[in-house]
Amino acid sequence: MSTRHTIAVLVNDQPGVLQRVSGLFGRRGFNIESITVGQSEETGLSRMVIVTVGDEQTLEQIEKQLYKLIDVIKVINLSSNPMVARELALIKVNAEPSERPEIMGVVETFRAAVVDIGSHNLMVQVVGDTTKIDAMIELLKPYGIRELSRTGVTAMIRGNV
Structure with missing residues (x-):
């Protein structure tokens, strides 16, 4: 398997x-x-x-x-082993002023951050495991993702190992 x-x-x-x-x-x-x-x-x-x-x-x-x-x-x-794994993504999403409150709701739910604001878009930074990043991308897709950059996973074994 x-x-x-x-x-x-x-x-x-x-x-x-x-x-x-x-x-x-x-x-x-x-x-x-x-x-x-x-x-x-x-x-x-x-x-x-x-x-x-x-x-x-x-x-x-x-x-x-x-x-x-x-x-x-x-x-x-x-x-x-039990591990901590994290990935970072920057997502530039279409965001007309009228849509921004909705998008900010998604950002807050995922404990993400808006790192840049343009006249018609927002750039969001999100950190977490791959599943969290994937879920956030799916929720932002309906607004129109203009650009996406992911770091890939970095990880360490938990505890005293």
């Missing part, structure tokens, strides 16, 4: 590492739903958080293949 997996990959902060990791997924026919990369707590190392879909065997294969890459230090299956 295919399920969504979130994995963290600790890598050397070197040019070309992202390309090698994403290339590995492509060559093996594994899809990347989202990938985020940034500095880690250790100098010289970056953390990639990758969301992919597959069964347990596929995930095991991905982990084995990642460890074959020279710059990969550690692979952690975050989704096998």
Whole structure:
């Protein structure tokens, strides 16, 4: 059964590492739903958080293949533990002055924020898990989404692990 997996990959902060990791997924026919990369707590190392879909065997294969890459230090299956996962989205939505109170109701319900106002549109920032982001997008679609940018998932294991 295919399920969504979130994995963290600790890598050397070197040019070309992202390309090698994403290339590995492509060559093996594994899809990347989202990938985020940034500095880690250790100098010289970056953390990639990758969301992919597959069964347990596929995930095991991905982990084995990642460890074959020279710059990969550690692979952690975050989704096998309780985790905190967040994503950020910026959504530019059509918003004539008469529609703004309605849209503001949606923004407040999702604890989102208006970060820019134009004469005929609003830009909304929302942070949360992927389900929350998807739900907000669905509620804003009837107004007309002009532009959408999502960061992809970043995540950590909860607690003292």
